[in-house]
Amino acid sequence: xxxxxxxxxxxxxxxxxxxxxxxxxxxxxxxxxxxxxxxxxxxxxxxxxxxxxxxxxxxxxxxxxxxxxxxxxxxxxxxxxxxxxxxxxxxxxxxxxxxxxxxxxxxxxxxxxxxxxxxxxxxxxxxxxxxxxxxxxxxxxxxxxxxxxxxxxxxxxxxxxxxxxxxxxxxxxxxxxxxxxxxxxxxxxxxxxxxxxxxxxxxxxxxxxxxxxxxxxxxxxxxxxxxxxxxxxxxxxxxxxxxxxxxxxxxxxxxxxxxxxxxxxxxxxxxxxxxxxxxxxxxxxxxxxxxxxxxxxxxxxxxxxxxxxxxxxxxxxxxxxxxxxxxxxxxxxxxx
Numbered sequence: 438x439x440x441x442x443x444x445x446x447x448x449x450x451x452x453x454x455x456x457x458x459x460x461x462x463x464x465x466x467x468x469x470x471x472x473x474x475x476x477x478x479x480x481x482x483x484x485x486x487x488x489x490x491x492x493x494x495x496x497x498x499x500x501x502x503x504x505x506x507x508x509x510x511x512x513x514x515x516x517x518x519x520x521x522x523x524x525x526x527x528x529x530x531x532x533x534x535x536x537x538x539x540x541x542x543x544x545x546x547x548x549x550x551x552x553x554x555x556x557x558x559x560x561x562x563x564x565x566x567x568x569x570x571x572x573x574x575x576x577x578x579x580x581x582x583x584x585x586x587x588x589x590x591x592x593x594x595x596x597x598x599x600x601x602x603x604x605x606x607x608x609x610x611x612x613x614x615x616x617x618x619x620x621x622x623x624x625x626x627x628x629x630x631x632x633x634x635x636x637x638x639x640x641x642x643x644x645x646x647x648x649x650x651x652x653x654x655x656x657x658x659x660x661x662x663x664x665x666x667x668x669x670x671x672x673x674x675x676x677x678x679x680x681x682x683x684x685x686x687x688x689x690x691x692x693x694x695x696x697x698x699x700x701x702x703x704x705x706x707x708x709x710x711x712x713x714x715x716x717x718x719x720x721x722x723x724x725x726x727x728x729x730x731x732x733x734x735x736x737x738x739x740x741x742x743x744x745x746x747x748x749x750x751x752x753x754x755x756x757x758x759x760x761x762x763x764x765x766x767x768x769x770x771x772x773x
Contacts, residue, residue: 440487441469443612447521448497452509461504469494520607524615527693530601531622534689537597542682544590547583549674554579556667609696616697623690633683640676641736642753644669680733725763732756 449462469490476486494500501507554576603609611619647668736752743749 441473441490442466443521444491444495445469446612447610448495452506455509458506458509461506464504465494465500520609522604522609522611522615522693522696524618526601527611527615527619530598530693531619531689533597533600534692535686537594538682538685538689540590540594540597541685542678544587544594545681546674546678547587547590549677550670551580551583551587553667553670556670604692604696611693611696616694619690619693623687623694626687626690630683630687633679637676637679637683638753640672640679641733644672644676647672677733684730721763725760728760729756 445462445466448465449458452458472490472493473486476489477483481489501509558573558576732752736749739749739752
């Protein structure tokens with residue numbers, strides 16, 4: 438009977454969440470259950486009973502008229518039945534997405550810290566009698582090794598979720614059990630996500646503090662002052678690592694939960710989709726999907742080009758105001 442329930446959910450998963458559709462779903466569920474019970478009493482095996490029920494009631498286009506939901510279906514284009522994304526696949530997907538998150542975060546960190554060797558060598562040569570072509574060669578080697586490793590990690594990350602590319606083109610949904618599992622995994626990660634995101638942003642904002650402290654201490658040697666740029670880079674690298682790691686990992690939960698699209702019957706499986714912001718304009722939706730990563734990049738570029746860290750932090754409250762305005766003015770807030 439569980440197989441029949443899951444099949445029923447997949448049949449209705451793409452239809453709009455209206456009282457008429459919910460009523461039709463309940464009526465069809467009762468008919469399928471009654472037929473299954475009748476077949477079992479006749480001595481049919483479980484598999485035989487399930488097969489007969491699905492063959493008799495499994496075509497929603499044929500039943501739409503009698504169920505009173507013809508107006509919700511496109512008569513010229515039969516509604517494709519969404520395939521059920523099983524729990525074991527969801528579990529494997531989340532594990533692989535966590536692996537991909539570490540690959541991408543480490544790749545970004547390596548890109549950011551790649552100039553550290555050059556900064557250290559330059560500071561050493563400017564403030565001591567140490568001059569070595571070998572040291573210069575090592576710093577350049579460190580730069581290229583970091584970049585090469587980062588590129589390798591980016592390429593590996595692009596293939597990590599390749600097994601599930603079909604989710605982008607084929608209609609899939611998750612049943613109650615799988616949706617609950619994904620939602621529970623996301624909820625258990627919520628505290629870690631908030632902590633990593635907060636600490637990561639704070640490290641980016643406070644990355645100039647070591648440099649400011651060194652300036653205030655007025656060291657007689659300029660070595661630490663020249664080296665302060667490396668401290669800024671390292672702070673930013675660690676902060677961005679945390680941000681990329683947690684956002685990518687958290688995005689895996691959201692991707693699977695959105696298989697049950699908002700506004701459809703299937704979205705009711707997921708408590709976290711009870712309130713969402715939807716943008717009718719596809720351009721606005723695309724922009725807002727990358728809004729915060731873009732803000733982070735702009736902050737880092739502006740900061741590193743100007744080194745006005747005491748001013749560049751203003752981008753964060755401005756971005757927060759813009760984000761709130763766009764959501765309230767252009768976004769449609771829905772409740773399931």
